[in-house]
Amino acid sequence: DAGVIQSPRHEVTEMGQEVTLRCKPISGHDYLFWYRQTMMRGLELLIYFNNNVPIDDSGMPEDRFSAKMPNASFSTLKIQPSEPRDSAVYFCASSLKGLVVYEQYFGPGTRLTVT
């Protein structure tokens, strides 16, 4: 399998613009997670889905952020309008239950820079 695929790998945009990050989870995985990583706050869980349904979005910073999972093979994280403080690396991860526990597999991340 190709692993979790994220696009774009790098995004540079101006403040106020809309940004859409994309994720293709590993086929057959039933959970999908979106994380944000910054130097100041470390790795934060933003939202996660189970079978395409959002389960917990308590980590989404504010209404400017939204996430969707229209089907089992695709998810988006949208920021509208973007602000410089949104600059971070955004990771997508998917998971499948092993014998005992779900194991998360991470994508390579999207490095977002908002100027």
Place this chain on the structure above:
Amino acid sequence: AQSVTQLDSQVPVFEEAPVELRCNYSSSVSVYLFWYVQYPNQGLQLLLKYLSGSTLVKGINGFEAEFNKSQTSFHLRKPSVHISDTAEYFCAVTPPAGGGNKLTFGTGTQLKVEL
């Protein structure tokens, strides 16, 4: 709720020397424990996990970790490090049930191996 503390933000070590990266956790319920590694400009990879049984668990790349319930610790060790081990290491916990085993991460420890 769970929390994870990684006491050392950076650990410099010479090649072929032993290393220990510390992780302490707090939880009102039993947890599963994980160590992930993040190489520069990449996503996180699972190094090892503790679910139950033997408190000493072995992972990839010669790493091992020991679960100590009384001290609520899960320290990561390697007897002899290599330059290629330079990376950021994250400790994480999850409760056994529910949420697809949603992970709570520590703030990470940057391991820098020097010649």
